[in-house]
Amino acid sequence: MNITILEKWANTFISMILEALPFILIGALVSAIIQMYISEELVKRILPKNKFISMLFAALIGVFIPICECAIVTIAKSLIKKGVPIGVAIVFMLSVPIVNPVVILSTFYAFSGIKVALIRVLGGIVCAIVIGSLMDILSTKNKDIIKNNNNYDTMCDCGCVATNYFYNKSKIRLCLEHANKEFSNILKYYILGSFLSSSFIVMVDKDMLNIMSGGKYIPIIIMMTLSFLLSLCSEADAFIARGFLNHFGLPATSAFLILGPMLDLKNSIIIGSYFKKGFALKLIILIPLIVLGFSIALSIII
Known part of the structure; x- marks a missing residue:
């Protein structure tokens, strides 16, 4: 391998890891806090009774939660375990990485105007609600969608004080221990995804992409494929998309801007690690289909 390519791969791989570490840590802490301090009764009181309003609430709450897609899956998993309806949790998971102030501002700045940022936010909300609604319908027969393959999954879901593992430990210590295990678990899948994504980045032939940019719908498929494989952070992907x-x-x-934060190579691995195979497969297939439909509709309108 050419040393220049090797250096490019190493720089890309390391930067992906370093950029994501703070967000993964924040996500692990939020997940642990939800598990330890938020009861199912509180969740039920906070959420609106109407399912559509709950989904709209979940789609818009990202304005107050600047968390990127690197850590959002583990938070969504914790919300589902606390009794949040599957559709609402999925809307939350898909919309927060798009509808957050850092992403909105970076998109506005990258494209020197509000048009692309507005399309991204509205498209993200619409696609997230549609996907969440469909996943809620597809999961009605089987609500047991979360894998129990982590040692701590069975030790900290409200009944944790009954186990010997938690004997004489404070809630703060339990919360930190949970966050540590959550952080370690998600990081290993993120590293695997980053390794694959950075390998793809060094092999991208931009000249070939330019040749394939003709037509009306092929560019949409190409850009969606790129967003999945490149696995860029939603807080920086606008600067790449501008080019x-x-x-x-x-x-x-x-x-490119809508699909990437919802589903990329790293996230698909993480989704597969947290959710059961059938549910994860449906979600991974449904997300690009809905985004594709939105993008084709947009191409017809403009």
Whole structure:
């Protein structure tokens, strides 16, 4: 391998890990706090009774929670374990990495205007609610969707004080121990995804992409594929997408900006590690289909 390519791969891989570490840590802490301090009764009181309003609430709450996609899956898993409806938790998981102030501002700055940022936010909300609604319908027969393959999964779900493991330990210590295990668990899957993504990045031939940018719908598929494989952080992907705008057009660029935070190579591995196979497969298939439909509709409108 050429030393320049090796250096590029190493720099990309390391930067992916370093950029994500703070967010993964925050996600692990939030997940632990939900498990230890938030009861099912409190969740039920906070959520609106109407399911659509609950989903809209979940889609918009990202404005107050600046967490990227690196850590959102583990938080969504904890919410489901606390009794949040599956559809609402999925809407939360998919929308927060898009509808958060840091991402909105970075998109606004990257594209020097509000148009692309507005399309990204509205598209993210619409797609998240549609996907959440469909996943809620598809999961009605089987609510048991979370894997119990982690040692701490069975030790900290409200009945934790009954186990010997938690004997004479304070809630703060339990919370930190849970966060530590959650952090270690998600990090190993994130590292695997980052390794694969950084390997793809060094092999991308930009000239070939430019040749394939013709047509109306092919650019959308190409940009969606890129967003999945590149696995960029949602707080920085707008600056990469800006370079493709003139070649691939607004619908394809919007597809890149919406799909990436919802589903990429790293997240698909994490989703597969936390959720049972059938549910994870449905979600991984459904997300790009809905984003594709939104992008095609956008290409017809504009």
